Amino acid sequence: MANTLIASPPATETSTPAQVPASSNARLVLRFAGARAIDIVLVMVAAATLSFVTLQLMPGNPVDTLLRGTFEITPEMRQDVAVAYGLDDPVWLQYIHYIGGLLTGDLGISYQQRKPVTEIIATALPPTAALTGLAMGIAIVFALVGALVSAGRGRVARFVAQGLELIAIAVPSFWIGLILLSVFAFTIPLFPSTGADGFSSLVLPALTLSLPLAGVLGQILRERLDETLEQPHTLTARTRGASPARVRVRHGLRHSVIPALTVSGAIIGSLLVGTTVIETLFSRPGVGRVLLNAVMSKDAPVIMGVVIFSAIVFLIVNTIVDVLYLIVDPRTRAQSEVVGAW
């Protein structure tokens, strides 16, 4: 790990982010992206394989799923449907077809909706992404404000902050959502209770979803901020006449953001499918609902599609988080050579 990109000591009052020459930067990014692209393909195939094998164990014949709602099913019809969906092939051939399709961006056809799985997920993605994005935004604001206000302010502030974080994390969000729904949609009808048209229908679900996230993020930020404010470099900054607010934001936050970023990555990754509960509660369309319907109707291609989608999201988000590390913490740039070389 012979690396001389960074000569300056870890972020002190004087250290500005190390200026990396543009060309070297671009090379790093390219190598990084290349390694990640390989990763994505590998994980996609692994996810597809695991879910393919698992869903073979699913009870019931897919042909029955396909013919649900049809009266007077003749053996010929069963045969036709099986042939049309390649279900009469041996399992290993179906698997090869599936992986082959996957590599060309084809996730198969839904048994229930008779539409390409990619199309179904693509339609469901925007409402889920909007919900996740807004919830994450709200959570970050809550967490930042909470941490900045409460960190290093003595026992009472810590006690109150810990209590609020605990409540946000441990109280099931669907119950909070139910209470919000009961108060702000039914008792005082400020927001619609269901659907996904426009911003107003997004407020309650996003708020509900944001609370546990805010609890998790707030806790990490606050604990780190507490630690950082005890560090010598904070004292240095104070003696130089930096205002308390500046010390908190400029010097404290930078150190606290790194672990928060890690967790945010994991959270966003899990949210794109983990919104099932909130989407069900507020009767919103989205990826979570697609998964739920697929499980209930034994629609194997859609389930596999969502699993693969989730794996891809996980990897992409983690890649973004890794890049953000490089921006936030100059120290990690030395290590990124190692990451990139993998």
Place this chain on the structure above:
Amino acid sequence: MVTLDVPLPRRQARLLRTNLPIGFIFAGGILILLIVMAVAPRLFTSVDPLLTDPLAAFQPPSSAHLFGTDQLGRDQFARVIYGAQLSLGMGFGATLIGLMAGLTLGLVAGLSRGWIDRTLSRIIDILYAFPEMLLAIIAIAVLGTGFSTLLIAIGIGSIPSYARVLRSQVLQVRSSGYAEAAVTLGQRPALIAWRHVLPNSIGPALVLATIGVGTAIIFGSALSFIGLGAQPPTPEWGLMLSDSRNYLTLAPWLALWPGVFLAATVISVTVIGRWLQRRFVSSIGDQR
């Protein structure tokens, strides 16, 4: 009798200085109450939680029905009390399943060298990449809905984290003096694993499991809420909340108490788990 006027303050001070914070005592009390509720619901109510009485549907809370009645006239108080069994059973049962499987995986991966460890670690890593919720939902897709499959599904979701924590501990213990001494003495590998490695590496996983109980309860009730867990007419808190959604304007009280109990359960388990974590494993966060 010895007069206590001098020693008393000191002893009181020592009592107050015990490491048990007030939150822990409070959480412990709530949890004990819930456990009693789960073991002996009849101590709290003599009403059958499944008994329907259509004529008494949607009665607001009263002295006859403390928490009111639901759409079928069932006593909501009795249902909430009986729900403790299910939620605690779900939390502890699912955690036990996940812990057992995770410990086995982690122990085997940590103790074996070469391709077995590499393969197992890779599988654990890949599973870890998926949200627990997704793993649980897929397990339900294969196993079907119901209370026992719910336990297995939530347990499966938590396997990767336990396996990871245990494996990293096993790697440390394996190179310790006493483990190597046991190998030198020629003890059988299975005995070494059982007597020396497992007891010394299980701690962090057990503490993680305490917090895991809270997560499992939330997951279980959430899965029941979306219809993939406990099925009607089971008095499960998540399921009761799901039912109450249809009657929010008519009977808002139905949405209150199952949630209060659910929240109290999870909060008390989490408080206790975190205290154990601070007390016994300070570095658990680094191992994940």
